[in-house]
Amino acid sequence: MTTTTPTTDPTPTTNPASEAAMTTTITPTTRPSTVTRSGRIRLPQVTRGEWIKFWTVRSTSITLLAGAVATVAFGMIFSLVAESGAEAPGPAAFLSDPVDLALGGIGITEMVVGVLGVIIVAGEYSTGLIRTAFAAVGRRWTVIAGKVAVLAASITGVMTVAVTAAVVAGQAVYGGGEPTVPVTEVLDVIAGTTVYLVGIGLIGVALGFILRSTAGGIGTLVGAVFIGPNLLQLLPDSMTDVFLEYLPSESGAAIMTRVSDPDLLDRGPAYVVFGAWVLGLLGLATVLVHRRDA
Amino acid sequence: MIEVRNLTKAYGETLAVDDLSFTVRPGIVTGFLGPNGSGKSTTMRMILGLDAPTSGTATVGGRPLAEHDRPLTSLGFLLDAGAVHPKRPAHDHLRSLAVTNGLPVSRVDHVLDVVGLGEVGRRRSGGFSLGMGQRLGIAAALLGDPEVVMLDEPVNGLDPEGILWIRHLLQNLAAEGRTVFVSSHLMSEMELMAEHFVIIGRGRLISDISADDLRATAKGESTDVRADRLGDLVGLLRADGVEIVSSDRETITVHGRTATEIGGVARDAGITLHALVPEQRSLEDVFMSLTADAVEYHASAATPVAV
Numbered sequence: 366m367t368t369t370t371p372t373t374d375p376t377p378t379t380n381p382a383s384e385a386a387m388t389t390t391i392t393p394t395t396r397p398s399t400v401t402r403s404g405r406i407r408l409p410q411v412t413r414g415e416w417i418k419f420w421t422v423r424s425t426s427i428t429l430l431a432g433a434v435a436t437v438a439f440g441m442i443f444s445l446v447a448e449s450g451a452e453a454p455g456p457a458a459f460l461s462d463p464v465d466l467a468l469g470g471i472g473i474t475e476m477v478v479g480v481l482g483v484i485i486v487a488g489e490y491s492t493g494l495i496r497t498a499f500a501a502v503g504r505r506w507t508v509i510a511g512k513v514a515v516l517a518a519s520i521t522g523v524m525t526v527a528v529t530a531a532v533v534a535g536q537a538v539y540g541g542g543e544p545t546v547p548v549t550e551v552l553d554v555i556a557g558t559t560v561y562l563v564g565i566g567l568i569g570v571a572l573g574f575i576l577r578s579t580a581g582g583i584g585t586l587v588g589a590v591f592i593g594p595n596l597l598q599l600l601p602d603s604m605t606d607v608f609l610e611y612l613p614s615e616s617g618a619a620i621m622t623r624v625s626d627p628d629l630l631d632r633g634p635a636y637v638v639f640g641a642w643v644l645g646l647l648g649l650a651t652v653l654v655h656r657r658d659a
Numbered sequence: 660m661i662e663v664r665n666l667t668k669a670y671g672e673t674l675a676v677d678d679l680s681f682t683v684r685p686g687i688v689t690g691f692l693g694p695n696g697s698g699k700s701t702t703m704r705m706i707l708g709l710d711a712p713t714s715g716t717a718t719v720g721g722r723p724l725a726e727h728d729r730p731l732t733s734l735g736f737l738l739d740a741g742a743v744h745p746k747r748p749a750h751d752h753l754r755s756l757a758v759t760n761g762l763p764v765s766r767v768d769h770v771l772d773v774v775g776l777g778e779v780g781r782r783r784s785g786g787f788s789l790g791m792g793q794r795l796g797i798a799a800a801l802l803g804d805p806e807v808v809m810l811d812e813p814v815n816g817l818d819p820e821g822i823l824w825i826r827h828l829l830q831n832l833a834a835e836g837r838t839v840f841v842s843s844h845l846m847s848e849m850e851l852m853a854e855h856f857v858i859i860g861r862g863r864l865i866s867d868i869s870a871d872d873l874r875a876t877a878k879g880e881s882t883d884v885r886a887d888r889l890g891d892l893v894g895l896l897r898a899d900g901v902e903i904v905s906s907d908r909e910t911i912t913v914h915g916r917t918a919t920e921i922g923g924v925a926r927d928a929g930i931t932l933h934a935l936v937p938e939q940r941s942l943e944d945v946f947m948s949l950t951a952d953a954v955e956y957h958a959s960a961a962t963p964v965a966v
Contacts, residue, residue: 405728406759414759421751422744493742497799500707500736502759503725658710 406502408510414498415511419485419519429519432477433527439470440531444539462624464546464554467535468528471558471621475565476591478520482569483582485512490577499659506651512570513647520563528558550623557620557632564643565590568613571646574654590614613642660685660838661706661807666715668701668862675701677862678715683840685806688833690853691842694950698862699842700738703811707736719807731760731803737810740796745785749776749795752784753802760803770798775824789816797825807838814848826852846946858946860953877945879938882918884911887931895924910934 419425444466489495498508532551568590572582594614609615610630619626619635630638661683668676676698683689693699704710706717708725719727719734727733743752753767771780774794779787784795793816800808808829814822829852833839843849849856856873858866866873883906886892893903893911901915913921918937925932 406730406761410761411759414755414757417751417755417758418744418747421748421755422746424746488744492744493739494744496704496707496709496738497742497756498759500709500724500738501731501756503708503727503730658704 406504406507408507408514411502411507411511412514415508415515419515425481425485428477428481429523432474432481433523435477436468436470436474436524436527437531437534439473440467440535441538443467443469444535448539462546462622463536463539464532464551465622465624466539467532468554468558468621470531471528471562472591474524474527475562475617476587478524478562478566479569479586479590480583482516482566482571483573483586484569484579485516486570486573487577487579487582490573491579496659505654505659509570509574509647509651509654513567516566516570517563520566521559524562525555525559528555528562546623553632554621554623557622557636560636561617561621561639564613564617564639567643568646571643571650574650575646611638613639616642660721661717661719661809661840662721663702663706663717664715666702666705666717667713668698668705668710669713674862676705676712679859679862679864680715681857681864681867683807683838683857684855685838686833686836687854688829688839688841688852689855689857690849691840691857691859692846692849692946692950693842693844693859693865694953695844697844697860697950697953699844699859700811701862702859703736703738703809703842706809707734707738729760729803731756731762732805733803734807734809735800735803735805736808737793737796737800737813739811740789740792740816743784743792743795746783748781749784749787749798750780752795753780753799756799757802762803766802766804770801773801773828774798790818790821793817793821793825797828805837807840808832809840811842812844813841814843814845822848846943850942858949860950863953865949865953873942873945877940877942879940881912881914881938882916882921883934883936883938884913884921884932885909885934886925887933888928891928892921892925892930895928896921 444463447461447466486495489498495508499505502508532555536546569582569586572585573579576582576585590613594609594612597609597612610619610628615628616630616635616638619629620632620639622629625631629635663679663681666676666679667674679698679702691699691702701710702717705712706719706724708723717723724730724734743749750767750771753770754764757764757767768777768780771777774797776791776794776798779791784792787795793813797810797813800810810829813825817825829839829841833854841849841853850870853870855869856866857864858868868876884892889909889911896903896913896916898915901913903911903913905911916924918935922932922935924930
C-alpha cells in the first residue's frame with residue numbers, strides 16, 4: 366500500500382464536533398517512524414502490556430496490598446493469642462510452632478491471591494478485552510505467559526516482604542520476643558510460603574482461562590483448593606491416606622512449614638507435586654485457549 | 660486488503676457463515692451490511708483469527724492476521740466498545756495495547772487527540788458516555804497506524820454529530836489509501852459513508868456491489884403521470900406488458916414504460932404533462948427487499964400490539 370505525502374503538522378484537534386476534527390487526517394506520515402521495533406512481537410513486550418494492565422486498575426493493587434497487610438495482622442493476632450496462653454478456639458489452638466503461628470493468616474492471603482489470579486483473566490473474558498489482547502498479539506500463549514509473569518512477579522515482590530514481616534512480627538510478640546527458630550529454617554518457610562502464594566495465584570489464572578467466568582473460577586478455586594481438602598479430612602484416614610497429601614493445598618502446606626508432619630509429604634517431593642499442579646493446570650489452560658474460539 | 664474465501668462457520672447444525680467469499684479493497688470505505696444475526700460479527704472474528712473457520716480462509720494482506728509480525732500495524736479493529744476495564748484510565752488502556760506491538764506512547768496521545776478524547780484520556784473509561792466509549796474503541800483501532808481498519812457497528816450509540824464525524828474520519832482513512840471495512844445493520848447509516856457494499860443474510864453473500872450500481876437498481880419500475888388529457892394518454896400508452904393503474908382521478912401509475920418513453924408519447928400527441936415522476940426507491944428499501952428473506956425474526960405489522 367502506498368504511503369501518502371508526509372504532513373509536517375499533525376496538529377491534533379480536541380474538539381471532535383468542530384469542522385476541523387472532521388477533516389483531521391491520521392498522519393499517514395508516521396507510518397515509518399511510529400515503528401520503533403521491527404520483527405515479531407516478543408514475550409517481554411506482551412508482558413509489559415500485561416504489567417500496565419495489572420497495575421493501572423486500582424482495585425488490583427489495593428487487593429494485593431490488603432492481602433499483604435492481612436498476612437502480617439492475622440499472624441500477629443495468632444501469636445498474641447498464643448502468647449497470652451488463652452484457650453482460644455480456632456487455628457491458634459492447633460498451632461504450636463512460632464513460625465506457623467506467625468503465618469496463621471496465610472489462609473486469607475492465599476484466597477486473596479487466588480481470587481486475584483482468576484479475576485485478572487476472567488474479568489477480561491466478561492468484558493471481551495481478552496479478544497482484543499489475543500487479536501493484537503496473534504500468538505495467544507504469549508498473553509497467558511505475560512499474565513503469568515506479571516502475577517508471579519507481583520505476588521513475589523509484595524508477599525516476600527509481607528511474609529518476612531509477618532514472621533519477624535510474630536517472633537517479636539511470641540515467646541517473649543526471643544527468636545527461637547534457626548534463620549535457615551525461617552528462610553525455608555518464607556521461600557516456601559511465597560512460592561505457594563505465587564502457585565495459588567497462577568492456579569487462579571489457569572482456572573480463569575479454563576472456565577472463562579469469574580464466578581466459576583472463584584467457585585472452583587475455593588471449592589476444590591481450599592474447602593474440598595478440609596472436607597476430605599473428615600473422611601476416615603484409610604480412604605484419604607492415598608491421595609490427600611498430593612492435593613495442591615496439602616502439598617502446599619508441606620512447603621510452608623518447618624514442622625514435619627506424618628500426614629504431609631517431605632518438602633522436596635511437596636515442591637515437585639505442587640509445581641506439577643500449577644504447571645499442569647497452566648498447560649491445560651494453554652491447550653484449551655488455543656483450541657477454542659476466543 | 661481483506662480477502663475472504665469460501666468462509667464457513669458451523670455451530671453444530673447451524674451455519675453462522677455459509678461459504679462466504681468477498682474482497683475488501685483499499686482506498687474506499689466498504690460497508691458490511693446484513694440484518695442482526697446474519698453473521699457479520701462472526702465473519703469479523705474469523706478475519707481477526709479469534710474464531711477458527713470450519714472451512715475456508717480469511718486473510719489480511721495475503722496472510723492470516725495472527726501470522727503478521729505486529730498485527731495492530733496491519734489491521735486496527737473495533738469489535739466491541741465495551742471491551743475495556745471500566746476502572747482503567749483510557750490512556751493506560753491504549754498504552755497497554757501499544758507496548759505489545761512495540762508502538763511508542765506518543766501514538767497513544769496522538770490517537771486520543773484524533774478521536775477527540777485528548778482532554779479526558781486520564782479518566783477511567785467506565786465514566787465515559789456511549790459515544791466516548793465508541794471513540795476510545797476507534798482510537799484503539801487507529802493505534803498501530805494500520806493499513807486496514809475494521810470496525811464492527813461503530814455508529815451504534817453515536818449522536819448525529821458523532822455519525823458525521825465518523826463518516827469523515829473513515830472517508831479520510833480510505834482517501835489515504837487504507838482499506839476500511841465497516842459493519843452495520845442499518846443501510847441509512849452506511850449509504851452516505853460507503854462506496855461499496857458487501858451484503859449478507861443468514862451467513863450467505865447476497866450482494867457484493869458498488870454504491871453506484873446499488874443506486875442504479877434502486878431506480879423504480881413505475882412512473883406517476885399527470886396530464887391534461889389523461890384518458891387519451893392511457894389509450895396511447897396501452898400495449899402488451901404495460902400496466903396502468905389510476906391512483907386517483909388525476910394521476911396514473913405506469914409500469915412497463917420509462918418516463919422518457921411516456922414523455923415522448925405525450926409530446927407526439929400534443930398532450931401536456933403536468934407531472935412525470937419516476938418512482939425512486941431508497942437504498943434502505945432496496946436493502947430491505949434484498950435481505951427480506953434473511954431476517955431471522957419478522958415482526959408482524961398486521962398484529963396490533965397490546966400494551
